[in-house]
Amino acid sequence: MKKKDNEKIVLKNSYDDIVNVSLDTISIGKQALIFVSTKRSAEKTAEEIASKISFEQINNKGKLKVLSENILHALNNPTKQCERLSKIVLKGIAFHHSGLSNKQKFLIEEAFRKGDIKIIVATPTLAVGVDLPSFRTIIKDVKRFSGFGMNFIPVLEYLQMAGRSGRPSYDNYGESIVLVKNNREEIIERYIYGSPESITSKLAVEPALRSHILGLISTNIENSYSGIIKFFENTFYGYQYGNKERLKDIIDRILKFLLDEGFIIEENEEENKKDAKNSEKDSDEYKNETDDDFFITAKDIYEDEKIKVEKKYYSTRIGERISQLYLDPLTASIIIKGLKKLNEKIKKGEQNIISFINLLSYSLELKPFPNVKKKDYELIEEFYFKNQKYFIYNEEDEMFEYDYDFFLKGIKLTLIFLSWIDEKDENYLFETFDITPGELQSKKEIFDWLLYSSYEISRILNYNFYNKFSKLRMMLKYGVSEELLSLVSIKDIGRKRARLLYNKGIKNIHDIKNADINVLKKILGEKLAVKIKKASTEKKELEINLDLEKKF
DNA sequence: GGACGGTGAAACTTCAGGTTGCCTC
DNA sequence: GAAGTTTCACCGTCC
CATH class of the missing domain: 3.40.50.300 (P-loop containing nucleotide triphosphate hydrolases)
Structure with missing residues (x-):
């Protein structure tokens, strides 16, 4: 050229x-x-x-x-x-x-x-x-x-x-x-001729810092307060921040948050527990101590005081799991509060599948949220008002005080996932909600991770409905309602074939096992029918305990 | 005269992306 | 802020 x-x-x-x-x-x-x-x-x-x-x-x-x-x-x-x-x-x-x-x-x-x-x-x-x-x-x-x-x-x-x-x-x-x-x-x-912008540390974003601090503590890489501070002072973030006091303030705030949420505990608490256990033993030992020994012990107490100033932190069981799941502790805290609300709804019998989906529809991990366009308003509001009592989050929630749009976005997402497991055609979803295949795919992946996380959190917190989350995961994976879960667990049967079979009265693996091969051939074609019949006999039972009998 | 179609101005609507994160048969 | 889409008024043509 x-x-x-x-x-x-x-x-x-x-x-x-x-x-x-x-x-x-x-x-x-x-x-x-x-x-x-x-x-x-x-x-x-x-x-x-x-x-x-x-x-x-x-x-x-x-x-x-x-x-x-x-x-x-x-x-x-x-x-x-x-x-x-x-x-x-x-x-x-x-x-x-x-x-x-x-x-x-x-x-x-x-x-x-x-x-x-x-x-x-x-x-x-x-x-x-x-x-x-x-x-x-x-x-x-x-x-x-x-x-x-x-x-x-x-x-x-x-x-x-x-x-x-x-x-x-x-x-x-x-x-x-x-x-x-x-x-x-x-x-x-x-x-x-211009020069590029300077690079800034990604750690400077609080969600990242929250996760990393919990991570440091739960993996026991750093447990002491001074160690944690030192760790971040030595990162590029610390270098860029310069102002050590400010860095300390932020870390203090995050530590307080993690403590308040019960994701970590301070050493003092841990020590107190140990003390309680050992108190009897200790008191026996004290009996034999000389004056000298007593003097040394007093000195030890002084040392202990120093350690108390140098706080140590340990993760709780839930905190450790949250860190392993790579969840932002703030998201985890929101999920935990949501689970509590869900539990209350279940007691009142005001829950259905919408509640489980809505619980996670505002997680920041799902950003960017699908835009609510003008033409969506009617559909979304109608859906909301019809099912209001099942929603975990409603419009009065303080979360939406200044952001009604955010409220609607979460409902839209709830509706998208609900439509997907309601076996709505993909093209229906793309056209009705103005989303693209790529967007739907990535939202489904993230939602799956959040569902798994909720399953783990609710299990640790002893909520007896934790299995519902793994059931919902399967439904989301295949885009089917509850009644088809048994069928889609067989290879080569997806949402469409499962629906075909179900509507002809073949409702689960056992029905396939017992079905006349010619009937199957009529529904699915010759090759597939043989394949599936064989798969159904080889398949033991539905491995995952999905509570297929119990509905949402 | 009315239906229809073409045209262009005005009004309206909407706006990038993704690293990994977990478990399991 | 601007591109792209939709709406609408206007005009010409045809039956």
Whole structure:
């Protein structure tokens, strides 16, 4: 490429420049990554580029057709998003963002690596760490919405994106192109000549510090107060914080929180317990002590006083488990309070499956929460008012005092999970709640972890309903209601086949065992029927005690 | 005259991402 | 703040 040509591309000021640069990149036999600021824009831009490429000009049609098919059928039922992506992939163009399923993301990255896909239009998903044969990075937006209007993206992020191109394993050099409408000089100054922002320690975020302090204590790496302080003083966080007193204040606050919640205990308490046990023995020993010995003991007491100032901490059983589960202690504390509420509801007979889901729907681990859009209001509020008594959290809760939107977001999540285990079609979920396959997948994974954590916490706290959480996990995993759990435990039976069988009166493993093979063949087809019959006889009993008889 | 379709301006809506965290058959 | 989508008024065409 001659320098002149490059400048011509960079200086053009119309939206079509994206298309122009992309086509130019393809024509010189190279590949490009285009970064935009929103998912919607990624899809639209990719389609725009693809529309200017004729399928006839493409020489690897065969490979792209296969790829396109794979992308279309990456999910059980292709969504509109799948259709859009599979269509443009035929032209060697793709979009890439968090809304795609993992499989689709993987397929696209692989195809780009092999050179079949020429252009990927991405949100910052691809900005960090990937090693792809991209010759050009084209940045369409240097500003991004951040709650308070549009802000410039950090220089660090610009550098990360630019750094995706000209990877040593593929090229000798790469090009980074920023498309600007105005403020050209300002952008050059900021990103080309500007220096990157300084790096800040991630430990400075309190959830992280909370987890790490509990972790240090529960693994007995540091138990003494001074040891904990010293540990953090020696981290990059401590170095950056500088102000030791302030660091101490924060650690004090967190220790107090962990103590108040019963996740750790102070040594004094521990010692007192030991003292109580040993008191009898000790008093016997005292009888034989000489005056001298007594004097030494007094000195010891003085030493003890010193140790008391140097407090020591130990984790409780629940604290240790929380740390092992990698739960933010604050989340754990919220879960514990929620469990208490749930227990009261159960006593009053005001619980159902909604209560169990709602209990966890506000966990910060689920961030970012799905947006509640205008059209959602009616559906969400109706659902809430209809089932109000089953909710663990209601609108008067102080948690929502200044944030009604947060309240609605949690209900929306509750409703999404409920619909999923109510066997609603995936496409129904995507369209009704405006979520993407990728988002649903990641929310399900996190929720599964939270359910397991709740199972563990409620078991330790002796709540007799703890098994319900593992049951709910299975329901969430397969997207089925309670009645299908026995059936889906057999390999090759998912939510759809289970429902087919159930509706024909075959309701569990035993029914399959006893069923006439011809009946099964009619429902599932010949091969599958044989396979499943065999699996049902080999399967002992449902291993996990799911309380299948007891309903929520 | 009314139905229909095309066009463009105005109004409205919405906005990135993910490291690992647990257990088990 | 701005891109993308939806809505709506307006106009021309056709039957």
